[in-house]
Amino acid sequence: MDLKKNKPLKNLTTFRIGGPAKYFVAASDLQELKDALAFAKKNKLPVFALGAGSNILVSDRGFPGLVIKLVGDFRGLDISGIKITAGAGLRVSELLRTACSNSLSGLEFMTGIPGTVGGAVVMNAGVGKAAIGHLISWVDVLDGKGKRHRLRQKDLEFGYRRSILRKRKYVVIEAGFKALKKSNSEEIRKRMNGLMKKRL
Numbered sequence: 468m469d470l471k472k473n474k475p476l477k478n479l480t481t482f483r484i485g486g487p488a489k490y491f492v493a494a495s496d497l498q499e500l501k502d503a504l505a506f507a508k509k510n511k512l513p514v515f516a517l518g519a520g521s522n523i524l525v526s527d528r529g530f531p532g533l534v535i536k537l538v539g540d541f542r543g544l545d546i547s548g549i550k551i552t553a554g555a556g557l558r559v560s561e562l563l564r565t566a567c568s569n570s571l572s573g574l575e576f577m578t579g580i581p582g583t584v585g586g587a588v589v590m591n592a593g594v595g596k597a598a599i600g601h602l603i604s605w606v607d608v609l610d611g612k613g614k615r616h617r618l619r620q621k622d623l624e625f626g627y628r629r630s631i632l633r634k635r636k637y638v639v640i641e642a643g644f645k646a647l648k649k650s651n652s653e654e655i656r657k658r659m660n661g662l663m664k665k666r667l
């Protein structure tokens with residue numbers, strides 16, 4: 468585990484402001500993440516899971532605990548038929564690109580929303596009434612003791628830009644998507660380009 472002390476957070480967020488994390492780990496696999504959580508528990512440190520930092524503002528005082536960013540294995544993506552499993556550290560843009568090139572439709576409304584799969588699930592990111600929670604089948608999380616749990620869509624209490632994950636001290640590690648449809652890559656791409664133009 469590559470533990471950093473007093474790591475500046477500003478360059479890890481969109482707004483590029485704020486102070487350092489007392490401790491910081493970029494966890495590349497499950498064991499590193501478990502080790503990081505054990506370190507936080509042993510030292511009674513609060514934990515903050517950081518996605519792409521597109522929806523947070525870091526205080527000038529920094530964060531007095533352990534900030535964990537998911538990299539490496541947590542940026543994986545697996546497609547089986549019309550189902551996608553995505554790592555929490557994967558960029559949403561990458562998820563959309565791969566869904567499109569595999570002719571899977573349903574996620575296009577997320578075009579242009581910055582961030583990671585983990586951040587999107589926690590925030591139930593979306594546009595208007597269309598939100599990522601509608602497409603979630605399950606979410607795998609680790610609790611503060613490093614124990615893995617699978618939460619189903621109904622357990623996640625998705626609402627407008629919220630889910631139960633905003634209140635619970637879990638690190639989201641992976642999400643399973645359902646309700647995607649086979650379509651035509653070119654049509655999906657056109658829809659995404661149109662949405663991006665509108666957003667810009």
Ligand SMILES: Cc1cc2nc3c(=O)[nH]c(=O)nc-3n(C[C@H](O)[C@H](O)[C@H](O)COP(=O)(O)OP(=O)(O)OC[C@H]3O[C@@H](n4cnc5c(N)ncnc54)[C@H](O)[C@@H]3O)c2cc1C
Pocket residue numbers: 481515516517518519520521522523537555556579580581582583584585586587588589590591592593594628637638639640
């Ligand atoms: C220009 C711009 C446009 C935007 N447009 C939209 C929009 O149209 N719709 C919309 O919904 N949002 C929008 N947002 C907000 C933002 O993109 C979303 O909230 C996004 O889902 C946040 O993802 P992130 O990875 O950046 O999360 P972060 O900002 O890093 O974190 C957000 C929250 O999620 C938690 N979190 C992140 N990853 C994990 C994890 N692995 N485990 C546990 N908790 C985690 C963090 O602890 C934090 O509480 C926009 C932001 C910007 C800057």
